[in-house]
Amino acid sequence: MSKQTQVYDKEIVFAGLAVFLIIVTFPFWYNLVLGKAASAPVPELTKEAKAAKTCVLPAAEMKSEHMRILDVWRHSVVRQVKRVYTTPDGRDFEMSLTNSCLECHYNKTEFCDKCHTYASVDPYCWDCHIDNPKEIK
Amino acid sequence: MLEIALQGSKKYYGWIGALAAVILVGFAFYLYQFTFGLGVTGMSRDVSWGFYIAQFTFLVGVAAGGVMLVLPYYLHNYKAFGKITILGEFLAVSAISMCLMFIIADLGQPMRALNVILYPTPGSMLFWDMIVLNGYLLLNIVIGWKVLEAERSGSKPPSWIKPLIYLSIPWAFGIHTVTAYLYCGLPGRGFWLTAILAPRFLASAFASGPAFLILLTFILRKTTKFDPGKEAIQTLSKIITYALIANLFFFACEVFVALYSNIPEHIDHLKYLFFGLHGHGVLVPWMWTAMILMVLAAILLLNPAIRKNETMLAFTCLILFIGTWIDKGLGMISGGFVPSPLHHVNEYVPTIPELIITVGIYAAGFLVLTILYKIVIGVKKEVAA
Amino acid sequence: MENSRRNFLKVAGVAALGVGVKPAVNVLSAAGGGETPAAKVAKHENALTAKKWAMVIDTRKFESEGDLDKIIEACHSIHNVPDFSEIDTPERVKRHEIKWIWKEEYKHAFPGNENEYLNDRLKYLPFLVLCNHCEDPPCVRACPTQATFKREEDGIVLMDFHRCIGCRFCMAACPYGSRSFNFRDPKPGIEKQNLDFPTRMKGVVEKCNFCAERLAVGKKPKCVEASNGAIAFGDLDDPNSEVRELLRENFTIRRKLSLGTGPVVYYIV
Incomplete structure (x- = not known):
């Protein structure tokens, strides 16, 4: 194989690279100069959720682990016979997104979607699980 | 070496542009399918696989056909294939890329395709198909590229490439065998439930793949002055002759077993394909055309004078290719689904969006093929100069 | 924490x-x-459990097609099975059809056993067919992701809609035509959603689940409930179960036994 060390059309190549770099880094320096940090959304609790004081697990844990808990629930309900979840402090819950989670958190737009939109995650739960049972009832 | 593919005539770029345009149209229709669902195709509850899976099956054959060059060249040191073996390998790369695209196009939930790896299931033939197809793709890319690179620099290919080449030979048989196993292990599908399906797939593959390759070399000779060599073409045409006759023989065995045993589950599919069943028979003219083309091709190929006449040979390869395509790309899949296991006759006809997506995938495959062949021809020219 | x-x-x-x-x-x-x-x-305390769930359908107890339609309607409505007949062309409605339990004439339910001079009742009254929850299901063998699987505890063949990639290998593998594919988003075809059961999304396969969601809370399958005693459901491994009793006392047939799939839906004719 022939080895080439000469760079042809230096000006065009480097100008192109510069333009590329500017475009790629645009969001960073735009934010530095003109942007202001968007505030992280706070999910709104319904009065039922507030009254309950604690969810299946403490709030901090729910924040970081709810997706994994739902995954465990899903696996247990869909693939095994077990459908009841007993919390460490002894409370029982039916493992159902529509009928347990949304029972309290029926304000999906303010509770679920707000953060999901902010974090740019798009869970497909709602494709099949009715997203607002109270509304349909 | 990729830079070779960037330097070309206006015609070359025109061809690339045309392919790109077709790909774009196909992709637009794919987006439509992606949004609405597979309901935009002609598939149904009864015929749950259609044109996509049929093309996939046919193209696995074209890919496997490349081994008919690799095997004589590397195992028997048959020098005449030296110039075109790389064409066989790169044809395989292009064909397998199309296979993978057809599988993705056929999935109801393509975003979850990786579940096949996340939840590996060795009991499923589709799991093995995923492994053998991707393996064969990788083998042919690595082998083809390394050998070509060595040819360009006038050196020997690295020594580790030899075992890979030897591995690629049984692997080629493997891809089409596993693809046949997708079908022939299903209870209640009498048309596919036959031990001869894998051999028949291979025979048809070893006829259609090399026939397509002969056509490609003729096109290359016209457009680039690349000369495959007379002997190579003649030997290939003999290979095709044997393979085609084997294919027809296996089919005859199939027909005999079905007809003589007279078991409805086996015979009804053949009846549907060749004579129509309960007044349904969209495939009847196609199937007879396929049979006539394949038999005619066999008769022509058996004649040495016709094989030696390159115009006649090209014509024969063309009708052979069309015949095997109809046989496998139209009849094999639909025929297995009609009549249904409950003995309903619900026919399948592809829809326009389905056909456009199919053409788009073929264009993508040809784009891969054009670029790879462009590199091959470029390197050969460089070396000759 | x-x-x-x-x-x-x-x-x-x-x-x-x-x-x-x-x-x-x-x-x-x-x-x-x-x-x-x-x-x-x-599990729920009142969950119904068995080693091997099975079903016996007593076809003698059906009097008209209306009896069958009632059962089909009951099943399809609680499982959110869509019906597109109001919103699409007849030809597409047929292609995209989804059914968990449906009617087949004897010659289609039992192909290969056709009888030209069939008993009048069987000739005019179709059979109810559904997933056979096979002992050795070919669909489970074919599935590349274990999205369809046989539940160890009770032998029900289930679908994990979250995992299905929509390759439809299971549909090719099923010799009973028991599986349907969501060729489109089912929601426009669902008139009234049942909140206790999810709908499906486009691109996944579905079929009868022997009402696993009802068994889990102590209820028998909906078709059994809606059949006025024509359909029995119980544990095939329990010699004292209702289904075993029926099998002891009646001659029963099953679909396509020669394929070795071991269906657990029995028919009394």
Whole structure:
């Protein structure tokens, strides 16, 4: 194989690279100069959720682990016979997104979607699980 | 070496542009399918696989056909294939890329395709198909590229490439065998439930793949002055002759077993394909055309004078290719689904969006093929100069 | 907080004992092992259980097609099975049709056993057909992701709609035509959604689940409930069960036995 060390059309190549770099880094320096940090959304609790004081697990844990808990629930309900979840402090819950989670958190737009939109995650739960049972009832 | 593919005539770029345009149209229709669902195709509850899976099956054959060059060249040191073996390998790369695209196009939930790896299931033939197809793709890319690179620099290919080449030979048989196993292990599908399906797939593959390759070399000779060599073409045409006759023989065995045993589950599919069943028979003219083309091709190929006449040979390869395509790309899949296991006759006809997506995938495959062949021809020219 | 995190993860560990839970959960669960009580998953106390669920359909007890239609309607409505006949062309409605339990004439339910001079009742009254929840299901063998699987506890063949990639290998494998594919989003075809059961999304396969969701809360399958005693349901492994009694006392047939799939839906004719 022939080895080439000469760079042809230096000006065009480097100008192109510069333009590329500017475009790629645009969001960073735009934010530095003109942007202001968007505030992280706070999910709104319904009065039922507030009254309950604690969810299946403490709030901090729910924040970081709810997706994994739902995954465990899903696996247990869909693939095994077990459908009841007993919390460490002894409370029982039916493992159902529509009928347990949304029972309290029926304000999906303010509770679920707000953060999901902010974090740019798009869970497909709602494709099949009715997203607002109270509304349909 | 990729830079070779960037330097070309206006015609070359025109061809690339045309392919790109077709790909774009196909992709637009794919987006439509992606949004609405597979309901935009002609598939149904009864015929749950259609044109996509049929093309996939046919193209696995074209890919496997490349081994008919690799095997004589590397195992028997048959020098005449030296110039075109790389064409066989790169044809395989292009064909397998199309296979993978057809599988993705056929999935109801393509975003979850990786579940096949996340939840590996060795009991499923589709799991093995995923492994053998991707393996064969990788083998042919690595082998083809390394050998070509060595040819360009006038050196020997690295020594580790030899075992890979030897591995690629049984692997080629493997891809089409596993693809046949997708079908022939299903209870209640009498048309596919036959031990001869894998051999028949291979025979048809070893006829259609090399026939397509002969056509490609003729096109290359016209457009680039690349000369495959007379002997190579003649030997290939003999290979095709044997393979085609084997294919027809296996089919005859199939027909005999079905007809003589007279078991409805086996015979009804053949009846549907060749004579129509309960007044349904969209495939009847196609199937007879396929049979006539394949038999005619066999008769022509058996004649040495016709094989030696390159115009006649090209014509024969063309009708052979069309015949095997109809046989496998139209009849094999639909025929297995009609009549249904409950003995309903619900026919399948592809829809326009389905056909456009199919053409788009073929264009993508040809784009891969054009670029790879462009590199091959470029390197050969460089070396000759 | 660290403790309860471990508790949750222990549950994940329990779940991981089942087949094919995500490897990531496995890794996390290895870090578990706290001393405080952990979260648990369990069956409902009143859940109906069996070693091997089976069904016996007494075709003699059906008087008209209306009896059958009622059962089909009951099943399809609680499972959110769509009907597109109001919103699409007849030809497409037929192609995209989804059914869990439906009517077939004798010659289609039992192809190969056709009889030209059939008993009048069988000639005019179709059979109810559904997933046979085979003992050795070809669909499970074919599935490349274990999205369809046979539940160890009770032998029901189930679908995990979350995992299905929509390759439709299971449909090709099923010799009973029991599986349907969502060729489009089903929701426009569902008149009134049942909140106790999810709908499906486009691109996944579905079929009868022997009402696993009802068994879990102590109810028999809907078709059994809607059949006025024509359909019996019970444990095939329990010699005292209703189905075993019916099988002892009546001559029964099953569909396509020669294929070795071992269907557990029996018919009394």
